[in-house]
Amino acid sequence: MATLRTPPIPEVPGPLFPEIAGAPDKFRACLQCGVCSASCPMGEVMQFPPRKAVKLLLDGGIDQVVSSNTPWLCVSCHTCSARCPSGLPITDGLFPSLRAAVMATGKIPDPDLQKALQNTYQYGNPMGTSPKKRADWAKTAGVPVPIISQLRRPVEVLWIVECTPSFEARGQQISRLLARILTALGVDFAILGHEERCIGDCEWLAGEQGLFEMLIERNIETLNKYQFREILMTDPHSYRTLRNVYPSLGGNYRTKHYVEFLAERLAQLKPMLKKKLNVMATYHDSCCLGRKTSHYEEPRALLKALPGVKLAEMAQNRESALCCGGGGTTTYLDRYIQEQTKDRLADRRVQQAAATGAQILATACPFEPARFEDAVKLTGHEGKLAVRDIIELLAESMELV
Amino acid sequence: MKIAVLIKQVPDLVEGLEIDASGKALDQDSLRYIISEADDHALEQALLIRERTGASVDVFALDVGEARDSLTTALAKGAERVTLVAAGLEAAPGSHALAELFAGVLRPQNFDLILTGVRAIDDLDGSLGGLLAGLLELPYVGLIRKVETGPGGETAIVQKEFPGGFITELEVKLPAVLGIQSAEQPPRYVPVSRLRQVMKTAKIGEQAVEPPQAQPIAVERLFKPEEGAGASMLEGTPEELAKQIAGLLAERHLLKG
Numbered sequence A: 001m002a003t004l005r006t007p008p009i010p011e012v013p014g015p016l017f018p019e020i021a022g023a024p025d026k027f028r029a030c031l032q033c034g035v036c037s038a039s040c041p042m043g044e045v046m047q048f049p050p051r052k053a054v055k056l057l058l059d060g061g062i063d064q065v066v067s068s069n070t071p072w073l074c075v076s077c078h079t080c081s082a083r084c085p086s087g088l089p090i091t092d093g094l095f096p097s098l099r100a101a102v103m104a105t106g107k108i109p110d111p112d113l114q115k116a117l118q119n120t121y122q123y124g125n126p127m128g129t130s131p132k133k134r135a136d137w138a139k140t141a142g143v144p145v146p147i148i149s150q151l152r153r154p155v156e157v158l159w160i161v162e163c164t165p166s167f168e169a170r171g172q173q174i175s176r177l178l179a180r181i182l183t184a185l186g187v188d189f190a191i192l193g194h195e196e197r198c199i200g201d202c203e204w205l206a207g208e209q210g211l212f213e214m215l216i217e218r219n220i221e222t223l224n225k226y227q228f229r230e231i232l233m234t235d236p237h238s239y240r241t242l243r244n245v246y247p248s249l250g251g252n253y254r255t256k257h258y259v260e261f262l263a264e265r266l267a268q269l270k271p272m273l274k275k276k277l278n279v280m281a282t283y284h285d286s287c288c289l290g291r292k293t294s295h296y297e298e299p300r301a302l303l304k305a306l307p308g309v310k311l312a313e314m315a316q317n318r319e320s321a322l323c324c325g326g327g328g329t330t331t332y333l334d335r336y337i338q339e340q341t342k343d344r345l346a347d348r349r350v351q352q353a354a355a356t357g358a359q360i361l362a363t364a365c366p367f368e369p370a371r372f373e374d375a376v377k378l379t380g381h382e383g384k385l386a387v388r389d390i391i392e393l394l395a396e397s398m399e400l401v
Numbered sequence B: 001m002k003i004a005v006l007i008k009q010v011p012d013l014v015e016g017l018e019i020d021a022s023g024k025a026l027d028q029d030s031l032r033y034i035i036s037e038a039d040d041h042a043l044e045q046a047l048l049i050r051e052r053t054g055a056s057v058d059v060f061a062l063d064v065g066e067a068r069d070s071l072t073t074a075l076a077k078g079a080e081r082v083t084l085v086a087a088g089l090e091a092a093p094g095s096h097a098l099a100e101l102f103a104g105v106l107r108p109q110n111f112d113l114i115l116t117g118v119r120a121i122d123d124l125d126g127s128l129g130g131l132l133a134g135l136l137e138l139p140y141v142g143l144i145r146k147v148e149t150g151p152g153g154e155t156a157i158v159q160k161e162f163p164g165g166f167i168t169e170l171e172v173k174l175p176a177v178l179g180i181q182s183a184e185q186p187p188r189y190v191p192v193s194r195l196r197q198v199m200k201t202a203k204i205g206e207q208a209v210e211p212p213q214a215q216p217i218a219v220e221r222l223f224k225p226e227e228g229a230g231a232s233m234l235e236g237t238p239e240e241l242a243k244q245i246a247g248l249l250a251e252r253h254l255l256k257g
Helices: A023-029 A035-039 A050-059 A062-066 A079-083 A090-104 A111-123 A136-140 A163-167 A169-184 A209-223 A236-244 A258-264 A266-272 A297-305 A334-340 A345-355 A368-378 A390-397 B037-053 B067-077 B095-109 B128-136 B192-201 B238-251
Strands: A155-160 A189-191 A228-233 A255-257 A279-283 A309-312 A360-363 A386-389 B002-007 B009-011 B033-035 B056-062 B081-086 B113-117 B140-149 B155-162 B166-173 B176-180 B204-208
Touching (some): A035 A050, A062 A090, A111 A209, A136 A163, A228 A258, A255 A258, A258 A266, A258 A390, A368 A386, B002 B095, B037 B056, B037 B067, B037 B140, B056 B067, B056 B095, B113 B128, B128 B140, B155 B176, B166 B176
Parallel strands (some): A360 A386, B056 B081, B140 B176
16 A cells, blocks of 8 residues: 655745744645635736645745745735635745745845835834934824823823824824824823834735844834833734734733724714714725734724714625735835736725725725725726725814814 | 955935034934945945856945944845955045045955945045046946956956936956946845844954045035025925916916816
8 A cells, every 4th residue: 555645845934933833834734725715816816826835835846936926916915814724824924934035035026125124124114214203293283192201101002103104194194183083082192203113014924034023122122111001003014913923022012903992982982973974984994904803893883983974885894805905015016016917906995895885985004095095096986985094084073184 | 256345334314414513524423324325236236246257255345334234234145255444534535535545455455346336425526436446557437237247257348328328338358446326136135134143143354544644625614505595385285285286387388288
């Protein structure tokens, strides 16, 4: 009788991070069922969709995958990982390892991604802006936004604003509105100001383990200097990293995204929601708030509390929500992805939103307004569908704008 | 083949620059340094030649700013040896003085190719490459965007950009000095884990040199340009600004249709 032998498993570069410690062994549990490839919104254009990539990993052919378009087309939507019957860490394990293997050769497919990583190393943000300018947005917030190092006392809530909401114009405006909402709610809060650095998510997914670890060490050192009851975050990506990954590296904090934080205060918020908005809205579940941290109901509760807002659901919602196409490294790979596929996920998602008849596409992730507004223009929905962060809608109803 | 790359640190423009009390120099306390962009390209070009020919790459940096950081990065990228040229200076001197310092260091070492950035943002008096080539009595070509070595390493075929969209290919007898405008590909990325590993084991050579003689050129005043008249600043939200700009263009009949 012939003996069945499992072929030797080649080294996946890594293990990169705690979530994939022992990853190659873990992947032996793959059933080759293909749920991952069938669920992948980019599977059709990948030279090796996830199922094939895992097969090659087990058969000793992973080099082919490393040199293909596969590592960089994954948008980190986490759908495959959420659905995998064997619970394999595909998004957070296999793909970062593939990218790390490419990166070790020094060949990053788009200079924008390289620049973002270099900037994060030098300045603590991918934009390459001076860290001293991190709290500049707060000067025109219209309410005091204290910096924790200057307060010299413990605070209830430390708000980690993150990079896009600190430096990008629309994000800054949303930050100002959140500062006003927190003030109206009487929340005792402070920000880190110039001490804040990128929390890290894209770096991890890019396979830049060293940079990710460097950020974590620095952030834990900063956070441990101060006393606060909980951390409030605006960005779902860094939120899931701080909540799910930092604890295993010694950073244990009570961490909340604003949808959870504000939903907890809904009773207090409701009487403040005065202005009727009279619109139909549909909510886009961001991948990290949905599949990664299961906050499906809080954002909907906030939207339903808005006077005059009717909520419609897109065909793909909650666990099966379609990604905006800007997760992980893909924010910096637009050009590369455009060369591989003309079918942009943001365009597809906006078509789904428009099909509900909604006038508002509501979001809770700082990457989305820019991405979806482009898509609204490209798909001919300008003037018919507006992209609004939940914070913007709340602030409008609270007459804080 | 032996290649030398000369790199320099320059003030990082991401930080707001301040002028010091003397009114003649930048305030060192507010400064942050990074490698001069064109020098980074010179290093990349040298590494590409090495990959094609097996040449060795030596990197030299003047000891100002955070030069050790740039040399460590050069090692992490694959340079064979790196050397800090220590002249006890607080800031980079003019290019004439720098050329003299480097000429003294390089003369005894018989490099086949000496690459440096064609310019740096803080050059005072011309670019380093030509001045250095003069002192070493070697040929010099600047504004280079591609370097290939000829058979036997006797010559280099270089591409140089000219205004008007022309590119010239030149043959240069080696040894020579080349001023690099850009490498054939963007400078490579070094993963931070590799950089941190190299930091622990990096061997950075050090060569002490005499500080340069007093130079015939001296900075009299450093200042920000005075605000001119006739400019008006627009204010408003991005949408309002866009409307105002469109209005101004229409007023001047600069819009079609």
